[in-house]
Amino acid sequence: MSETKTETSLKGVKNLAALTGNEAVAQALRQINPDVIAAYPITPATEIVQIFSTYVSDGLVNTEFVAVESEHSAMSATIGASAAGARAMTATSSQGLALMWEMLYIASGLRRPIVMPVVNRALSSPINIHCDHSDTMGARDAGWLHIFSEDAQEAYDNTIQAIRISEHPDIQLPTMVTMDGFIISHGMEVVKMLDDDVVRDFVGTYKPDTYLLDVDKPVTMGGLDFTDFYFEHRRQLAEPMEAAPGVVKQIGEEYGKLTGRKFGLYEGYMLDDADYVMVLLGSTAGTAKTIIPELRAKGIKAGLLKLRMFRPFPADEIADAAGRAKKIVVMDRAEGFNAVGGPLCAEVKAALYGKSRAEVVNAVYGLGGRDLGPDLARAAFDLSGPGVIHLGVRG
Amino acid sequence: MTTPMIEIRWHGRGGQGVKTACEFVAAVAIQGGKYSQGFPEYGPERSGAPMKGFTRISSEKIREHCSIYHPGVVLVLDESLVGPEDVCEGLADGGSVIINTKRDASSFSDLCGGTIWTVDATSIAIEEIGRPIPNMPMVGALLKVTGILDLDHLLGAVERDFSRKFDRKTIEGNLRAIRRAFDEVKRDG
Numbered sequence: 001m002s003e004t005k006t007e008t009s010l011k012g013v014k015n016l017a018a019l020t021g022n023e024a025v026a027q028a029l030r031q032i033n034p035d036v037i038a039a040y041p042i043t044p045a046t047e048i049v050q051i052f053s054t055y056v057s058d059g060l061v062n063t064e065f066v067a068v069e070s071e072h073s074a075m076s077a078t079i080g081a082s083a084a085g086a087r088a089m090t091a092t093s094s095q096g097l098a099l100m101w102e103m104l105y106i107a108s109g110l111r112r113p114i115v116m117p118v119v120n121r122a123l124s125s126p127i128n129i130h131c132d133h134s135d136t137m138g139a140r141d142a143g144w145l146h147i148f149s150e151d152a153q154e155a156y157d158n159t160i161q162a163i164r165i166s167e168h169p170d171i172q173l174p175t176m177v178t179m180d181g182f183i184i185s186h187g188m189e190v191v192k193m194l195d196d197d198v199v200r201d202f203v204g205t206y207k208p209d210t211y212l213l214d215v216d217k218p219v220t221m222g223g224l225d226f227t228d229f230y231f232e233h234r235r236q237l238a239e240p241m242e243a244a245p246g247v248v249k250q251i252g253e254e255y256g257k258l259t260g261r262k263f264g265l266y267e268g269y270m271l272d273d274a275d276y277v278m279v280l281l282g283s284t285a286g287t288a289k290t291i292i293p294e295l296r297a298k299g300i301k302a303g304l305l306k307l308r309m310f311r312p313f314p315a316d317e318i319a320d321a322a323g324r325a326k327k328i329v330v331m332d333r334a335e336g337f338n339a340v341g342g343p344l345c346a347e348v349k350a351a352l353y354g355k356s357r358a359e360v361v362n363a364v365y366g367l368g369g370r371d372l373g374p375d376l377a378r379a380a381f382d383l384s385g386p387g388v389i390h391l392g393v394r395g
Numbered sequence: 396m397t398t399p400m401i402e403i404r405w406h407g408r409g410g411q412g413v414k415t416a417c418e419f420v421a422a423v424a425i426q427g428g429k430y431s432q433g434f435p436e437y438g439p440e441r442s443g444a445p446m447k448g449f450t451r452i453s454s455e456k457i458r459e460h461c462s463i464y465h466p467g468v469v470l471v472l473d474e475s476l477v478g479p480e481d482v483c484e485g486l487a488d489g490g491s492v493i494i495n496t497k498r499d500a501s502s503f504s505d506l507c508g509g510t511i512w513t514v515d516a517t518s519i520a521i522e523e524i525g526r527p528i529p530n531m532p533m534v535g536a537l538l539k540v541t542g543i544l545d546l547d548h549l550l551g552a553v554e555r556d557f558s559r560k561f562d563r564k565t566i567e568g569n570l571r572a573i574r575r576a577f578d579e580v581k582r583d584g
Contacts, residue, residue, distance in 0.1 A: 009454075010428045018422035090521070129437070151460065183460050187434035188418045191427050253577050283460035373461045 015193040021149075021184035024156040024191045025091070025117045025177075026051035030061055031199035032163055035086035035206070038066035038077035043129045044181040045093035045119035071096035075103035082112040083221050085211030088363070089114060093181060093233075094121035094135045101139075107174045108143025108237065110221050113166035114174040117159055120282065120333075121181040122368045130369020131181035133281060133333040136310075137343045143237055145244060146176040146311035148281040150267075152191050155179040157261055158308075160194075163203045164251045170243040172209075180283040182369065194259065202258060241312040248309055265314040267306045268321060270296065274303025276381055277322045277358075279348055280331035281307050284365075284372050291377045302381055307344075315351035323356035329380055333366045341388040359384070365391040400455070401543055402463045405448035405473030406482050406532075409441050412503045412530030416470075417448030420534060423544055423552045432457055433444050439544030445480055452543055468541055469509075471495060472516070472529050483507030495529045495579065512540050514580040516572075523575065524568035532567045535576035546577055 010016060012263075019027065022045070029037070029052050039049035056065040068074045074090045081088035092100065097118055107114050118136055122128040136146060147162060149155040155177065179185055194202075197345040210219055225233055249264055256262025269289050271277065278288050285306035295302040305322050306312070311355075322328055330349075332342020340346065345362035352358065361383045366372050376392050383389050403420070407413035414435040422431025435448040450465045456467055465487045471477060474496040483506060484490060490509040495516040496502075503511045514536045516529035525532070531553075538546050557566045 010430065016425065018425035180460070182437050186437065187419045187432055187460070189432045189457070190430055284462040286458040371462045373464050374459070375464070
């Protein structure tokens with residue numbers, strides 16, 4: 001997989017923009033120019049569709065924008081539009097995603113290739129608007145592909161690629177593309193945008209194979225299965241997850257040729273010979289990357305495995321890339337409430353079972369936006385012992 | 396030119412333009428070919444409540460996605476925060492603190508180990524822009540103290556980026572305010 005390169009000069013780089021994560025994703029949506037967006041506002045994802053709605057008003061896109069009355073309706077309308085044959089999208093966060101709950105499963109069950117940016121935010125109660133991954137972790141088994149982004153650039157790049165991944169004939173499943181609430185959604189940084197026509201050509205025109213408004217090929221969507229066929233259909237729903245890693249890598253390669261930014265299932269940073277590996281998701285990967293060279297300078301062979309794909313879960317790749325390490329610290333930005341550990345660690349342990357002798361340490365960190373600065377990131381490499389450790393919590 | 400990363404922390408009160416300033420400086424840095432981040436600390440967004448903003452600028456890709464713990468520069472947009480807030484918290488060795496005040500820098504000599512700079516940004520804002528919003532003059536002072544961005548490049552960005560939101564008179568007032576603070580900011584000793 002791709003090892004991170006040192007990027008230096010920005011001189012002469014085309015289409016350089018100073019954007020927040022939300023602005024970058026709104027730009028990606030403008031360039032994708034979907035047929036339908038149905039959405040309901042929720043902090044910190046509101047800006048994505050708010051900015052996009054100005055593109056609709058200004059005639060910059062051809063999208064039918066549907067301002068609905070709840071997230072349940074947003075997902076319902078998006079599914080309906082997709083079933084009719086449209087390229088349909090929405091965006092949400094936290095409680096909004098929770099309110100979409102039953103419709104998430106309908107979207108995947110109907111094999112709707114909907115792409116939904118999700119800004120990761122904590123769940124109530126208590127009310128909190130800041131980042132953790134509890135919201136999308138709760139939706140991890142809903143039959144959606146799940147892509148995490150480290151920064152605004154990746155949120156932009158992943159949103160564009162997700163259209164191709166979801167609509168691929170071997171996939172035909174919805175995808176959520178996440179970024180960390182406020183840290184990325186509201187942080188301004190450098191984004192290298194693509195030309196509008198480059199994005200338009202990359203995503204192509206949506207030509208659904210099966211859709212309700214195709215009167216020459218009438219189909220039923222949302223039929224009734226009892227003991228006769230439900231099992232077979234659920235088995236079919238699991239199959240594209242097995243095909244997804246290959247498709248994600250192929251599209252990530254193609255995108256790399258176009259942009260110089262290649263994407264795989266994960267990113268390794270000083271990983272190849274690492275004895276001490278940190279595994280995590282999202283924006284904290286950037287902070288961890290600043291610590292690793294420091295540890296290396298002290299003779300500690302540290303490395304990072306940043307997962308990009310969480311669904312499907314790249315179990316074999318994780319075992320191959322990190323299995324030889326002495327210690328693997330898995331950082332969960334969500335509490336498992338299971339007296340065992342966080343959701344990422346459970347999956348990493350399962351991936352390593354029978355393939356690795358590494359000590360696996362689990363740290364839950366950053367709930368409700370609690371900052372993980374360089375000192376805590378450094379401390380995380382020293383953690384040890386069984387049982388979940390809550391890193392950065394008081395008392 | 397290679398510049399090591401500079402980390403800036405902004406202290407102000409809701410309504411004084413901390414968010415605008417920390418992001419504007421980042422945007423100007425990016426337009427000038429540098430890597431940069433600008434982000435406020437989001438809390439209950441009440442007018443007058445203490446708040447912080449953060450800006451990083453570097454000639455190399457910035458990987459950190461966390462708060463700034465050891466700023467090289469601290470800007471204090473509201474003098475009344477000195478005391479209630481530990482504005483010098485974590486200030487890096489050789490760091491600078493720029494305070495919006497009518498007083499001399501020598502009045503703050505006991506504040507911390509860093510170099511204290513002062514500028515009467517509120518008076519400048521009232522006189523030049525007609526409103527007591529000190530963020531843009533403080534940007535002018537920041538440029539003088541750090542040299543991190545070119546003044547003319549930044550003034551050009553004000554002309555360009557502000558034209559969508561503000562009338563000509565307001566833009567010219569901002570330009571004068573930034574220049575004046577750039578010229579008037581003074582250090583102790």
